[in-house]
Amino acid sequence: MMHPRLPVQSGGILCTVAAHGSADSKPVEVQLGQHRAHSPALACQWLRGRARWIADRLDPEPEHAPVPAAALYEVPYGVPDAPTALRDWCADVMRQSGAVSGLDHGQRIRFMARDDTTVYELSAVPVAAPSPWLRQVQFDH
Template sequence: MNGAAVPEGYRCEALAMECFGGMGKMERHVLGTFRTISPVLALRWLGGQALWIADWIEADPDADPDADSGFGPRSDLERSAWVQPLQRLPVGSTPDRPAELRAWHADRQGQRAAQAHIKGGNPFLVVVPATDFTYTLSVHPD
């Protein structure tokens, strides 16, 4: 072991930052919070929030309630274009934000990489800018 302390727990948040065009004003909306001692449960909660936000933005037209989510196309966290620890996506990089959130949820290999990242005591953020809001899903070790 590298001597790093294992976190005692994890604090999770789902936030929406609303930007008011010409006024230069931003408003923070807490969509949900969660505490757990398990990195697996922390990411499972984040995944549920990602799907909820995706459906909030736009209902999934291809939703099949009996379908297995399977494995995502990304092989690891470093190759992911839409989720990096403490990185913000450039506005306009992916026009379909709901699909982006659903893809992050379905990426099982990326989820495992994220789990190892937060288990090592590091914070983890998924930041998705949309038209009027920027959505942030986060896990912070306690």
């Protein structure tokens, strides 16, 4: 079912990238970046750039790696492979088109990739700009 197209709010689109894991058996979230985009296409472009940046740091090409090639290893079969999932998401034209369309219709989009220790979350949500008709109320302390 298609929802009616809503105009992008003048507040833009808030894009967020985070990593979720655990430390000392406690949940931990690390913000990896935040950006306010002016259009759905620019929001998705920024998210793709962050996804490639994460993938390249988790899984560098051996000839460009900042560590000796012998220190790198292939992900064993059956273990979640976040860098490959991130690269596949970036390259999937249909998913990217769906993300732009979702944002264009005022919906939040989210993509998650996981490895054996961490979940990487990329999301974007249209945000409304404050109404010029609403007066700011200041409270005295």
